[in-house]
Amino acid sequence: MIDKYDAVAIESKWQKKWEETKIYKVDENSPKPKWYALTMFPYTSGDLHVGHWFAMAPSDAYARFKRMQGYNVLHPVGFDSFGLPAENAAIKRNIHPRDWTLSNVENMTKQLKSMGPMYDWDRVVVTCLPEYYKWTEWLFLKLYEAGLAYRAKAPVNWCPQCQAVLANEQVEQGKCWRCGTVTTHRDLEQWFFRITKYADELMVHKDIDWPERIKTMQTNWVGRSEGVEVSFEIERKDLDEKEIVVYTTRPDTIFGVSFLVLAPENPLVDKLTTPEHRAEIDAYIEKTRKQTEIDRLSTEKVQDGAFTGSYVINRLTGEKVPVWVADYVLNSYGTGAVMGVAAHDERDWAFATRYELPIRTVITYDGYDPAVKQAECHPEPGKLINSGKFNGMESTSAISAIAQYIEEQGWGKRTVRYKLRDWLISRQRYWGAPIPMIYCEKCGIVPVPEKDLPVLLPDNIEFRPTGESPLKYCEEFINTTCPKCGGPGKREIDTMDTFMCSSWYFLRYCDPHNSKEAFSKEQLKKWMPVDIYTGGAEHAVMHLFYSRFFIKALRDMGIVDYDEPFTRLFNQGTVTKDHDKMSKSRGNVVNPDDYVNTIGADTVRTYLMFLGPWEQGGDWDDSGIYGLSRWLGRIWNVALTPYEEKAVSKDAEADYLRLVNKSIAKVTGDIDKLRFNTAIATLMEYTNAITKIRDAGTVSKSIFDTSLRDLLLMTAPLAPHITEELWSRLGYGYSIHQQDWPTYDAELAKDDEIPLIIQVNGKIRDKIMVEPNISEDDAILAAEKSDKVNTFLAGKEIIKKIYVPGKLLNIVVK
């Protein structure tokens, strides 16, 4: 009598043994080829939820698979642990953010260990510890030295809830990415990283295997556009400014300009406003200032604006056009001024219609009739009219022709614009890496010398948010001496955006204990770039984008010699409950611990992988999980039941070996493609087959034993505990996780007979067993022997026969 499969007992036993014997310790001197399997590290939010498991369990299985395939695998783990959630939670509970965060690290470590992953726990990286953030500060200094970090006053996104600024990437549809509060703008002096320097390079994803979706999102985020800056002469001569420069991608429509529009924040507005229009303009500006980003960007909103009273001259036509102010023009893009061509631009059309500004057609369109007033906007290309010497030209070619003409006349120049803005990294909060900069009255901004790093976060501090950094009130922190002149200096009080910490953690994983450098060149060379990076898609224009920027910057500093950090990117889907996103407010959060503590981690792991394709995610269903538990139970039973040969036959052995070898090929291919669901389906079929063979006893004991061994080996990456237990009970040496992945014999996998499908007029009428390489003539002969087929051929004329070798024969009749 075999004992019952007791997952919980087995799992804790092996987790302990793995830790004691350090079988997952990374060997830096291994001669095997390296494989860097990276999973996005978790934020120290408190508890590990089922979403973490969905991210971690399959990636762990894949790393284990690679290890069994002979790679020296680096599959590290760490904790993203600076940032606002920790600070907010600490305020709520009245404890220090450090204590809160570190207790979460401890708790999450325990939870992660219960999953049975192959992490090397000696290489854990925690971003909020000085041994890590010392090097975050160092990287800031390197970027500063390279001219990629600068301080500037600019209108920045402000979250009133978080009491801190946000980078553009962190504002989603006018709301804070973290708390969903509608953001506002503030003019503040802040630190920026010059990510725009790499705009062109960040747009392209050369030689990397990333999902199309993420690449498109990043490319759109950079938002490159080619256009022309054209100047319009200001009619009034009483101003210092003589012209207004606009940016346009449609110079082909320039003969149709009937007004100009300035953004409300454009400094020219004040100067161009005439006394008669002063009151109206001021009222309009005041109104737009009060608007939130949401209102301003709303597509439902009517286009509104106000007339400045001033005019400019369109140099191409010599015409005088009015200058308006409207908030549909953004000051942060282009020149903060656009030309209004109502006939061929939707927004200009709406604006002109509202204020009854002239509409002039300069491109013909379907149904164009000069005698009839244009009834709707036509932005599509066509032939030019009313455009002087460019009349008759196709608008597509007129774009460059007119651009060239403008350049020749000295009225403007062709230029490239991007939507991408520099990355704002200052945060007015406590729980982040200090920005290692000192302000000296005599010397100005002075970087902290490398030898003085890290600038430590003071412990004893009141960190309630006030809109200013809490560090401002910490005398012992703020007061220092200027490294240059030795006089009194004051430290930078803002801390860095947490995305700064997570933009390089994968480099630290390569050399986590280095106390002399952020990482050694040798270790970086050994492991980087990352072979496969798995995680959620929500970081498309944040973390993934910033990390690419970092690598490009480090490359230009000569620190690394490749262009991209992540060779392959894979985004897993999300796990839902009853097809809803899991959330505390819905009360539908699945706690993995409940299942791990009852039916076991192996079941939870395999269930999550069986749920559906990894990239699609899936719906957690309590009853579905027992299917996996049963499957593991069947493996348990088949492995521990003694095998008896009963009626061994060569035919049965050949059939069985065919199935075994086919299965090995299929499972290997599926796991390699991260298709765990079909890999498990195949292993289930394999299990069913081996169970039947055990009962029938029709193969030799050695064939049975080898097939059982292969089943355990292939299941090992997915369910590491039960397979280790069975491996040990069957008398194989410790550990199954240090074995080679099984190989298959293509000869043995070959079929000796295949079903040939016989169709009549494309409908299946019979299936006959034939040898795999049967000729067309023999196939036809065989088909003619089938009564089923003949029924459908009777009295019909055969028109043609289509034969697909090894698959089917289709007889077309009339």
Added chain:
RNA sequence: GCCGGGAUGGCGGAAUAGGCAGACGCGGCGGUCUUAAAAACCGCUGAAGAAAUUCGUGUGGGUUCGAUCCCCUCUCCCGGCACCA
């Protein structure tokens, strides 16, 4: 509005260089075991039909000997972007 992805049994999903639709699992039904139940195991399970057979991969059309797969149309769902001139 624009871009991207998707729609297959009661459910999650298999299967596409165009060639057996529904693998595998869940659920359901029936059975074995049991005093009984649970668990476990075995069998059946797309629809209609007594059967032969017919119908069936969101809608309508097309290409083809043959379409879940390719082309066009429409509907719905999910994700992203959204006044970028």
